[in-house]
Amino acid sequence: MGGVAVMWTLAQQTPLGNNPALENQTPGGIPELAIILIILLLIATAVALVTQRLRIPYVAGLVLAGLPITDVLSHRIGLDPSLVLNLFLPILIFEAAINTHMSRLRSTFKPVALLAGPGSIFSSAIIAVLVKFGLGIDWIPALLFGVILANTDTVSMIAVFKEIQVPSRLSAIVEGETLFNDAAALVSFNLILVVYATGSLTVLEGVKELLVVALGGGLVGAILGYLSLPIFVRLNDPLSSLLLTVALALGTFQIGQFLGVSGAVAVVMAGLIFGNLGLPRSSSASDRITLLSFWEYAGFGVNTFIFLLIGIEINPLTLWSILPSILLVILAYQLGRILSVYLLLAGLRWFDRPIPLPWQHVLFLGNIKGSLSMALALSIPLTLPGRDNIIELVFGAVLFSLVGQGLSLPGLVKRLNISRVSEVTEQAGKLQIQLIAAKAAQDELDSLLKSGVLPKAVYEELWASYQVRVAESERVLRDFYNQYRARQLKSDRSGLDAIRRRLLLAEKGAVSDALRKRIVPENLVQPYVKDLDEKLLSLEDD
Structure with a gap:
């Protein structure tokens, strides 16, 4: 789905700026689009095989695979910022939101709010100051640098965390921060562009604009999310439900943008409501699995094309010529992240459970940039002085982040031993999985019996077979609990x-x-x- 859309855009952008020679090019027709799509799919398949064998993050492998073919394909396709912001971003945010459980988000709300709110602003300010005086640029470009590079890429972090085991609370903090960080970056970016267009904006007006855009986006998303629930309950066809969710994700973003509020915040809210209040209302477990599987595939497909196109879009030779400036930008956003993570989370212990220091190391190194940073850079108005230079520097920072930090993050997590699970805990977890699965199967049997699909004799036989598994799992888990109570093993x-x-x-x-x-x-x-x-x-x- 995402790949076809990318092909159709045929973005009129070179790897690092505008090329007038391409402005009058026309698409080579459907056959050329199909050939390019097939080539990208084959490359992505090869990358999947290699990364699995080498045990490196898939997204980093995609970027590296795209670099050698920059000159071959970059003139035919491009990372269109409008496409990323209006199609890819809503899909990715919605997919992450429907898989985010409210209880997990609620239990980690304070650190998430601290990092995505004050942390993002603090980091943006540090980056802006360092870049302004280090590169000698004006405040507006410096502030744009700050917002673009303070953003932590949702896709990259969630993709990496799917491949390495981390504590559930740390995973919830990262997912929550990246989910709301995208929305905060878009709101701040648009606010800076308003300042650039109008020439002035008071602090009071800025705060008012932020509140209207953010709270308005949340309200729009909540309304649309709740309105979708009765429709979803009445749809007994899983395919029709898929169409509803796609319309909800894309439509919520567009309605939010049309009303002048944050479309990203609206999609986050709509996804949270639908995932936590809508999906549990589905009478069929298979329908829920169909929906979640579709969105998992959609997210995976979009991720694949985005990161492959990032590699194709970046020209390493051009970046090499401005390497000192890129290193300064990398230093700026890393310093901003260091201060925002370690300083702000040091004060968290006063009103919430403290974040262990090894987790803070992961939060720092996990400051990975990605598609949104590149899309925002490409969205900078053509009239802004130094636009091409900003794009080049952002692309260089994104390349370092995806490859350098993306490849080193799994190794860091292993060295910190934060993913270590004791044998007893792991065995208890397996029993819990068996218990949850057996209980879910019994619930589905009850539903089939009530609907008349299943004869009572067959129902009783199947229900009894699952009950044996339930009883055995509960017995062993009770023994584990009694052992824990007796030994008080802290581990x-x-x-x-x-x-x-x-x-x-x-x-x-x-x-x-x-x-x-x-x-x-x-x-x-x-x-x-x-x-x-x-x-x-x-x-x-x-």
Whole structure:
């Protein structure tokens, strides 16, 4: 899907700027588009085989594979920023949002908000100052540099974390930060362009504009997300449900942009609502799997073409000629990330569970740039002085980030031992998976029986076979729990603490909901919630 769209754009851009000779070129027709698409698919397939064999991140392999064929294909295809922002970005954000569980996001909201909000602004400011005085450019280009390079690429980080095992809380923080970081980058980028176009903007007007755009985007996404729920429930056909979700993802972004609010924030909100409130309402497990599998494939396909095109778009020889400036830009965004991560998270312990230092190292090195940074650079108005130079420097920083940091991140995680899981915890996890799967199968059997699809005799036989698995898993898990209670092995607390955390969060949500409904008095709720918070803080990081 993404690849065909890329071919049709035939973007009128060279690897690092504009080429007037290409402006009058016309597409070579459908056969040429098909041939180019086949070539890209074959390259991506070869990259998948090689990266699996060498155990390196797939996205880094795609970028490296695209570099040697820059001169061959870059004049026929291009990374069109309009295509990335209006088609690819909504697909990727929606796919990440529907797979983000509200409870995980809620449990990590404070560090996510700290990094995606003040952290992003702080990092942007540091980058802007260093780039302005280091390269001797004006404030507007420097601020654009700051916003573009403070953004952490959603695609890159989630793709890397799918290939290496990390603690669930760390994974939730990274996914949450990258999800909202994209939206924050787009809002800030557009605000700077408003300053460039109007010539001035007061601090009060800027804050007002940010709030209107961000909160307005959230409101639009929430409305459209909730409106899609009754339609989804009435659609019994999984293929029709797929069409609804595609329309929701792309339509929400366009409606948000049309209304002058953040389309990215709107898609995030719509995806969270649909994924947490819509998908669980589906009566069929197979329909839910079909939907999630489609969006996984869509995200994978878009990722493949984006990162392959990034490699094709970048001309290494051009970057080599401006290497000192690129190194300065890399130093600037790395320093901005260092200060925003280590300084801000050092104060997190005052109002939330602290982030372990090894995790902070991963958050720093995981500051990977990608398609959005390149798309924003290409979206800079043609009238801005030094536009081509900005594009070249951003492309150089993206190349270093994807290849250098992308290749080194898995090794860092292994050396830090943050992915180490004890044998007991791993065995308990396997039993939990068996228990969850068997329970889900029994729920599906109940649904089939009620719908009249399954005879009762067959239902009872199948249900009993799954019940044997359930009983065995529960028995062994109970034994593990009793051993833990007897030994108090700290190394194996994480799995049980993860369950306790979910139970405590469920208690807190129920009590807070009762307070909102005026069922219980506030003076009794506050100490109870405070006690729950203290219990949450005492749990081990999962």
